[in-house]
Amino acid sequence: MADSNDRWISDFEEDADLSVALLRTRLDRASYPIPDDEFTWSDVVPKKVSCFVWREKQNRIPSMVALNKRGVLVNATTCDRCQINDETTDHLLIECPLAKEVLSTVEQWCGVSNSILDCTTVHEVLAKDRRWGNAQRKKKIQNL
Template identity: 35%
Template sequence: MQWESWVPNKVNLLVWRAEFARIPTRDALVQRRIPIPTMSCPLCEVDDENLKHLFIGFGFAYGVWSFICKWCKVDPFCAFDFKDLLLLCDNIGGNKWRKKIMRGIVMVTIWVLWKTRNAKVFQQKTSRVGEVVAEVKSFSFLWIKNRSKFKNVEWKDWSDFPLYICN
């Protein structure tokens, strides 16, 4: 996995740990022999929660990724496992910074999905797809503006199409 400098370390660490299936999803907790009341996903309450289901395999995650693809003006993709998400940015054309920004947006999306899951588990807070996408847009804007060479990024332009700064 490539770490992105414009994304905070907490996001890089989460994605790195997820790549090796080292985040505490319910199936991972059961494998470590930690008793939990239910294996079902806290967001959909239909299937068992595992890494693939949480980030790829259920309707909520699919809706988030669909909006992210539309926002970034990239073709919708099909991911079969978590590592496919990390390869998404390699399949888009353009220069080095275009790929770095897209990789960072994918990482931020993973982090926001994980935060949404934790808000549901620990605070019983329910979120909608639009709220998650708005959070991805705002966090990624804040971090790219303050942690990269792109200091002149404007919110209006970023919220319409984030890859405009690489054209």
């Protein structure tokens, strides 16, 4: 925005009024820099999923280990589900037996041939996501 003598000037104006639609379009098409590479929002993926992935790529998922590092008092950093390893983001989303079961089900449902079960980190899974574009999309089932 630029300040003129009597009003604000913005790229998001339409007929001298702020246009939320123009702002939303710009945000939807934007890329946001993150530490290891660039993140592009996808129209195919639900916004809350994209937000979650964006936060994970910035190491901002509140696992027990992450909370402990930030000074939050936690009883233990061990995973509550499996009681085997520390609860890190990679453990929660990739390594935990429950996560592996969910990933296997999603992989089968989506018809993804590149196994994400071989991955050991979330970053490895995200590196494979570019090859998933050829998987068949499932249609929403409407309840009658």
